[in-house]
Amino acid sequence: MFQRLDPGTATAVRLDFEGQSVAAEPGDTVAAALLAAGIGRFRETPVAGSPRAPYCMMGICFDCLIEIDGVPNRQACMVPVADGMKIRRQHGAREVA
Template sequence: MFTRVERNSALPAGGNVLHFEGSPVPFQPGDSVAAALLAAGASPFRESPVDDSLRAPYCMMGVCFECLVEIDGRQNQQSCLTTARPGMIVKRQHGARTLG
């Protein structure tokens, strides 16, 4: 499991919470969505549209696209490049993005 490397890893008091699959996930200011989810032990993030294999962040710099999630109703969002904001609704992405 991923852990924070800061000596004082206590999360600040306040409203720094997003919601992943209906569960609250606290985060520190400046965290990406992927970092917050990984620190909370949330994995996998999505399923491959090719063979339904489970995927999670790999590169954490926007190159691999393994961290795609749905954020506030928008599919195919790179969680490693998206800064966490209070109240975000994040869901796993199942298969390919739907068109519509």
């Protein structure tokens, strides 16, 4: 499980993950904040519905795709946290308009 190196640091950023309040530190990525909060499933694959979570943490693998503030297919490992972000798991492929 992921944990912070310095758990005594004051948290200043709050995220909303599917109705659950998640604390984050300024400078965290969305993936790092969710993993530190114990959230390990970010999306499901389109065909089999297999759960996926961050793997590379550097924007290469695309396993951390998530919906952030209503925008699907965001790489959680590349997006810095911002106070009040609304985050949801991504189920399957996004619809094409």
